[in-house]
Amino acid sequence: MRRKGGRPGETGGHDAEAVEQVLDELYATPPPAFVSRREESAAAARTDGRKEDARRIHAARRPTLAAWAANLLTRARPEETRRFLELGQALREAHRSLDAAGLRELSAQRRRVVTALSAQAAQLADEAGHRLSQAAQREVESTLRAVLADPDAAGQWAGGRLEVSLTPPSVFPSDAAPAPARTEREPASRPAPHRAASGTRAKDELAERRRKRREELARAEREAADAGRHLRDARAEQADAEESLRGADVELARLRESVAAAEERLRAAREELGRAEGDRREAEERDRAAAHAVAEAEREARASARRVERLAGRGR
Template identity: 60%
Template sequence: MARKGARPARPAAGQDVERLLDELYATPPSDFVARREQLAAEARRDGHGDEARRIHAARRPTLAAWAANLLLRSQPRESERFLELGRALREAYRSLDADGIRELSEQRRSIVSALSRQAAELAQQAGHGLSGAARQDVESTLRAVLTDEEAAERWAAGRLESALTPPAGFPSQDAAAAGLARKPAAGAAPAAPDTRSRAEDELAERRRLRQGQLGRARRSAEAAERRLREMSAGRADADASLRQARERHDRARAHESAAEERLRRARQELRRAEQERQEAEERLRTAARAVDRAERAARDAAQEVARLAEPIT
């Protein structure tokens, strides 16, 4: 039987420490330390020392890293498509698929730009605008996610502490395409017919597989772009609705102020009228008392006249 007055048991911190860490890294950097200490103190109070140490060891993210975490958690579908685009792009570079590299690189630039703008908007809505340098760090992080598998895994975990940097050795679109199109050096001995035939077959098979992967990546990228356009249109509609709502609110506030002023004046008039009514009632009571006295005096005078008019016997 539970002891009377005992506090209800809370879930073990080990069961939800991951959720708490996810929440912590979605907290704005300005509030991060206070929230971290609060969560760690609650875990210690409940007897979960290991979890408290894990929470306390969390490092406050930079503003750009927090915005990237916020983007991941606020837009899970678009983030998954972005990660899929990165996987396709890295595979295209590994196989030196020039056509795939060219098309995916074009999509990469547009989607990185769109997502970085969206991250800045989300941060602004949360009350923390991004500086130009912070926005560049967000873009750098997104480029790293596309080009580096480890960076993609770190971003997908949603707990970045600092901005990510794309690998310096990642080839450019032009360099990759040039490498694929480069011809054999002059004087090089031609490959044997059987070897060339097998190589051509293997290359054709790789290209066939690559076309399938490229098609899926294109569809994912196109879906992500459509979703971004829809969200941008939805945001524009929301901004217009917000402006209209603010205008209506301002008008209503002005009407409320005018009504309050009219009410204040009406109350003043009511108080003055009440005072005048009380004064008039007092004057009426005074006059009534005077009339009563006059009536009594008149009666007394009439009685005296009547008495004096009686014959003397």
């Protein structure tokens, strides 16, 4: 989904609309290609002098496969996305009003729609060349249930930039509603005052212990959910780092091959140079020998010419 941003070409080397579009396209990119595409986009922004845009792009975290598949739904199925968000709002309102009949109808619809949409996400991922495992499909279903139960989760999913799967609350909002208080029949005979007070204190202490256990359980569930999110974030960050490391290894191997090829060319050139220097030395020796032969021939020619002149003088 496109987001509203600032005006293109605003001052300070920052184009909010452009960077939002880059981020939208980035989160539509399959996870294996995410890091390289992110680095290319960040480098392009830095080259254009848009340092803040480059920082925002570089800060984008690679989504898990399940989060990416959930993001695909918001882009490829906008009408289904809109209806699903409306279903979530209706469910939350029905829970608040405790409309039993509406709850039954909407709950059945919820199960059908979650199953159908998760299947569509798996199909979209498969068409993009990335088959979802059963575990990843369960994460997509978990995200969709969270969207129905939590308006904040609905907003995150509608943005189309999920990095990790969403976890639905342990109970739907209405499930936390207090149950009707139980009434106890008055005993036939009134207990003694001190026994009644003791029984009341025991009941109060039991109720307090139960309340504390419920609070501890709720706190533990929240901490477990937070720990799960942190674990998923850490794993996504690790996968991001591993992808960067693999890219660096590929580049290093390429450069090593280039250096090896250059060294081989240098070795061959040095051999050629050695041969050329040897040929030159041989040519110099031949030149010296030829010069010596020419000098000797010249001396012999001069001597012969003088003998000819002497003989010719005697013959007159």
